[in-house]
Amino acid sequence: MNAASALPLPVPASIPSPPAEWASFSLGPLTIHLYALCILLGIILALWLTQKRFARYGGRPEAVWDVAVWAVPFGIIGGRLYHVFSSPDAYFGPDGDLSLIPQIWLGGLGIWGAVALGAVGAWIGCRRAGIRLSAFADAAAPGVLLAQAIGRWGNWFNQELYGAPTDLPWGLEIDADNASFPASAEPGTLFHPTFLYESLWNLAGLALLLLADRRFGLRGGRMFWLYAAYYTLGRVWIEALRIDDAEMISLFGITARLNVWVSIVVFLVSVAILVYLSRRLRGAGTPSVYLPGREPAADAVGDGTAGANAATDAKATDAEGTSGAADDADVHGADGSATPENDRGNLSETHGSSVTLESQDPAKAEPRDSASRIQSPGHRP
Helix, strand or coil, rough: CCHHHHHCCCCCCCCCCHHHHHHHHCCCCCCCCCEHHHHHHHHHHHHHHHHHHHHHHHCCCCCHHHHHHHHHHHHHHHHHHHHHHCHHHHHHHHCCHHHHHCCCHCCCCCCHHHHHHHHHHHHHHHHHHHHHHHHHHHHHHHHHHHHHHHHHHHHHHHHCEEEEEECCCEEEEEECCCCCCCCCCCCCCECCHHHHHHHHHHHHHHHHHHHHHHCCCCCCHHHHHHHHHHHHHHHHHHHHHHCCCCCCCEEEEEEEHHHHHHHHHHHHHHHHHHHHHHHCCCCCCCCCEEEECCCCCCHHHHHHHHHCCCHHHHHHHHHHHHHHHHHHHHHHCCCCCHHHHHHHHHHHHHHHCCCHHCCCCCCHHHHHHHHEEEEECCCCC
């Protein structure tokens, strides 16, 4: 065996960033940004997973899109607003540019604003669709982690939101002429790939949430709060590694990034609510995904049209049954020889079918009909 072939293959000592020209490409007059494509792909896969889970809960899969048309735009707007106000220097600082605020393709979405305002949009969509917000949130929670895991790769294409310098073999390369490259760092310096850390953390969380749901059947909002607790736990240490510009807050003698403090607060609140809901819902049955009085017909889960037709047929059947029962009551009530007990017995045995007339003695049926005609002038033959 050749000694040269026995040597181990070289292991890359760093993670390269894509060339700057990869951040976008043109299709005719349109400029497509890879950051936006990563966000869009994450949203599509999240909605697909949410549909699968919502159907397993007993809901109509297409209802997820009815909610998404409200939740997604609200979430994007909320995420952008949170980023702008949590990192204001680029927009309101001495060299700030307000025209950058709507340029979302350049990067910058704050998860807390996206979740907060997205929840408002989801609430509106759920009310319109007759769905419980807690049921939709439980179904969507794993998908949100999946969307975040994919969306983080947009930061890689933009060469942004990386961590402190490191000499680890998975350090991230950043172009020295990139606008975000630290002025105090030497060219060739490697940085913590915080985008990768968060992406892997979210994928692990996705698996954890799916396993927890399968094992414990978490409903009533518990899946959502488990997601919030898990995500913020990882966000604390990942956020602490980042060196991009951010608002710094001092509390209890500790100065940290605003997002670190927000993550700690959200984590504590999420754990408290999760414990509270677990105790409150212990032993309770599985709640419906629909608001009271908004449940669709049985067939509507698979086909909304079929469900509507079934509901119409049911109403028509009820009306016919009521009319028939009223006529029967007139006929039987006119027969003085028949007791209420006998009437109920006949109805329960025949269940209102045509067998009733065939099974009765003709000799007894004719006098009954004649009596009803005499005593009930309003009877229709």
